[in-house]
Amino acid sequence: QQQVKQSPQSLIVQKGGISIINCAYENTAFDYFPWYQQFPGKGPALLIAIRPDVSEKKEGRFTISFNKSAKQFSLHIMDSQPGDSATYFCAGIMNRDDKIIFGKGTRLHILP
Amino acid sequence: DTGVSQDPRHKITKRGQNVTFRCDPISEHNRLYWYRQTLGQGPEFLTYFQNEAQLEKSRLLSNRFSAERPKGSFSTLEIQRTEQGDSAMYLCAGAGADEQFFGPGTRLTVL
Numbered sequence: 395q396q397q398v399k400q401s402p403q404s405l406i407v408q409k410g411g412i413s414i415i416n417c418a419y420e421n422t423a424f425d426y427f428p429w430y431q432q433f434p435g436k437g438p439a440l441l442i443a444i445r446p447d448v449s450e451k452k453e454g455r456f457t458i459s460f461n462k463s464a465k466q467f468s469l470h471i472m473d474s475q476p477g478d479s480a481t482y483f484c485a486g487i488m489n490r491d492d493k494i495i496f497g498k499g500t501r502l503h504i505l506p
Numbered sequence: 507d508t509g510v511s512q513d514p515r516h517k518i519t520k521r522g523q524n525v526t527f528r529c530d531p532i533s534e535h536n537r538l539y540w541y542r543q544t545l546g547q548g549p550e551f552l553t554y555f556q557n558e559a560q561l562e563k564s565r566l567l568s569n570r571f572s573a574e575r576p577k578g579s580f581s582t583l584e585i586q587r588t589e590q591g592d593s594a595m596y597l598c599a600g601a602g603a604d605e606q607f608f609g610p611g612t613r614l615t616v617l
Contacts, residue, residue, distance in 0.1 A: 398548075400548075435610065436610055436611075437508070437510075437597050437599070437608025437609050437610050437611055438549065438597075438608050439508070439608065440605055440606075483548045483549075485548075493539060493551040493554060493562070494539075494541075494549070494551065494606060495551070496548030496549050496550070497548050498546070498547055498548050499546070499547070499548050
């Protein structure tokens with residue numbers, strides 16, 4: 395059972411545009427929702443995260459929007475840059491010291 | 507740099523051989539996780555250590571897989587009698603009080 399479903403699988407955005415990646419979760423026991431960024435040859439790195447009692451969190455150009463009733467959350471990258479080209483994973487965690495349940499990932503390519 | 511190192515970075519082996527990977531977290535990482543990532547997929551949890559105690563194992567971890575963390579520092583993941591389906595990136599993550607920090611992974615190719 396896939397507990398975190400992510401879309402799209404791949405995304406191409408013009409430089410300066412907004413990149414939007416969507417996720418839906420099934421497990422209502424999740425209480426922490428991180429987004430990870432992974433470059434080729436590297437492990438995933440935490441980008442931004444949110445708890446379900448908050449509807450939005452912004453850090454620089456990155457924003458998470460969270461809809462608890464719909465069990466959906468999304469990552470918005472404003473003013474997308476070529477350096478943002480990477481694979482992005484949404485995830486769910488039941489508590490902060492638990493294993494991470496990852497989505498399948500979105501390959502983002504920002505056109506220069 | 508997350509401070510988590512993995513060795514080797516790449517391993518090519520023939521089907522049926524045994525392989526062992528090593529993960530070195532920083533000293534503050536009392537928790538250590540192993541994940542497996544296949545091409546085009548997100549990482550999947552394999553096993554988890556709190557200090558030297560192995561507290562959880564995924565059903566993905568068949569009896570050909572074994573992991574250890576002697577003395578609660580570095581960890582090893584061994585795969586016996588490798589199969590082509592074991593080809594993947596094996597990621598290690600260390601954690602202290604909070605966030606998990608991933609190493610660069612070991613890419614295993616089974617011929």
